[in-house]
Amino acid sequence: MGSEDRSLKAQESLIAAVVDEFIEQNAIKGKDGLDLVFWFNLITFDIIGSLAIGQDFGGVKSGTHxxxxxxxxxxxxxxxxxxxxxxxxxxxxxxxxxxxxxxxxxxxxxxxxxxxxxxxxxx
Structure with a gap:
């Protein structure tokens, strides 16, 4: 396994945590439909925050920017x-x-x- 593969594997849990939270929020708030652009912005910035600064922005969990x-x-x-x-x-x-x-x-x-x-x- 190359160093790039190991690096990606090490980051997988950070990304998975945000995606899992989105799935939970989708189950709660998605009954009437979701604005996917809004939610993908939340997901994107939470993942970037986790990877770049070691903390997400809490957007997916709170449902707000x-x-x-x-x-x-x-x-x-x-x-x-x-x-x-x-x-x-x-x-x-x-x-x-x-x-x-x-x-x-x-x-x-x-x-x-x-x-x-x-x-x-x-x-």
Whole structure:
């Protein structure tokens, strides 16, 4: 068995714990259907948290996004919007005129994201 195989095998229990929790939550909350995009985001970030920082974000267990995950997910969508604005500066100007609070909210989210990420790295 190669070192890559051993590394993957060592991580299997972390991934399995999140998937098992999802199956339990599906049994409880899935009777009326599930928003799979929402739940796959929870699963993805819980697995990434387990693998990268040694703790999940508790999203699958709670059925809610951790504040940091919400910031990251929102910023992904806004990144696409920012790319569009680079191509059409007039659209950016109109957007910011119509939604002036958005830039302030983005700045606040960025600061929270940076502070939380630095706390994670220091641990």
């Amino acid at each position: 951790h504040f940091w995950v919400l910031i990251v997910v929102r910023s992904l969508g806004l990144g696409a919007l920012a790319d569009c604005f680079k191509r059409s500066p007039w659209a950016a100007k109109c957007f910011l005129t119509l939604f002036p609070g958005l830039l302030k909210k983005l700045t606040q989210d960025t600061r929270r994201h940076e502070a939380y990420t630095l706390d994670l790295v220091k641990k």
